[in-house]
Amino acid sequence: MASVSVNSYSESEKLLLAAQTGSIQRVKAALKAGADIEFELHKSETIGTGTALYIALRDGHLDIMRLLLRKGASFMKRLPGGYTLLHLAAHKGKTEAAELLVQHGATLDVLDSCQNTPLMAAAYSNNIDTVRRLIELGARPDLTDGGMAQRLGIDGSTKKHVYTRPMSTCIRLIHEARRSKLLRCCNPKCGKPGYRKKLKLCAGCKLTRYCSRDCQKQHWSVGHKKCCGHDACPAVGLEAISLPCP
Numbered sequence: 001m002a003s004v005s006v007n008s009y010s011e012s013e014k015l016l017l018a019a020q021t022g023s024i025q026r027v028k029a030a031l032k033a034g035a036d037i038e039f040e041l042h043k044s045e046t047i048g049t050g051t052a053l054y055i056a057l058r059d060g061h062l063d064i065m066r067l068l069l070r071k072g073a074s075f076m077k078r079l080p081g082g083y084t085l086l087h088l089a090a091h092k093g094k095t096e097a098a099e100l101l102v103q104h105g106a107t108l109d110v111l112d113s114c115q116n117t118p119l120m121a122a123a124y125s126n127n128i129d130t131v132r133r134l135i136e137l138g139a140r141p142d143l144t145d146g147g148m149a150q151r152l153g154i155d156g157s158t159k160k161h162v163y164t165r166p167m168s169t170c171i172r173l174i175h176e177a178r179r180s181k182l183l184r185c186c187n188p189k190c191g192k193p194g195y196r197k198k199l200k201l202c203a204g205c206k207l208t209r210y211c212s213r214d215c216q217k218q219h220w221s222v223g224h225k226k227c228c229g230h231d232a233c234p235a236v237g238l239e240a241i242s243l244p245c246p
């Protein structure tokens with residue numbers, strides 16, 4: 001910061017600074033003063049790049065993430081490599097942050113530009129708790145088209161593992177989830193397990209599935225409406241009864 005006084009920052013810049021330092025009061029004050037919740041700097045030595053939500057996630061300020069999400073901050077923006085914020089949380093082992101994003105409607109099985117799901121990003125970084133929680137929340141253990149799954153040796157190919165760090169627990173959890181053949185209702189308030197063919201697929205994105213129409217409606221209103229159709233669609237041949245978007 002050196003010689004630059006905080007007063008010379010715009011409200012939007014103050015928002016980023018507050019998200020970085022973890023001051024929820026300053027985040028509230030900046031928003032009240034008219035800061036743009038989606039503002040981001042593309043080059044900054046003091047604050048870094050990314051939106052306030054990205055910065056709060058990166059720096060581990062869950063309370064600020066919660067506030068920003070409540071205020072409607074978007075989690076749709078892609079990071080380099082096509083990573084979503086959910087990929088980032090999974091990759092960094094920020095389990096609570098990942099859960100928070102999912103509760104606000106983030107699509108669990110969203111793909112980055114190399115076809116990796118957040119679950120595979122968590123497994124690839126050997127974040128056992130995150131892998132466990134994402135599976136509990138309903139992440140599909142069988143979406144293994146991406147390079148991470150290949151390198152983990154869980155993509156079904158017979159190629160030898162290229163990557164052999166001790167990550168057997170993550171791989172075991174994914175194998176167990178696959179063997180059970182059960183997926184979960186994507187409404188995080190429900191999460192009821194069900195067989196793939198019994199769960200109904202959202203016709204908009206073909207990425208989320210629900211045990212009932214009510215669950216779909218609930219998930220739509222908590223945030224799926226923001227993601228539906230905007231997440232890459234993997235076309236993985238899900239056989240299920242499609243539900244139109246509410």
Ligand SMILES: [Zn+2]
Nearest residue numbers: 185190211215
């Ligand atoms: Zn449900």
Ligand SMILES: [Zn+2]
Nearest residue numbers: 202204205228
């Ligand atoms: Zn959808």
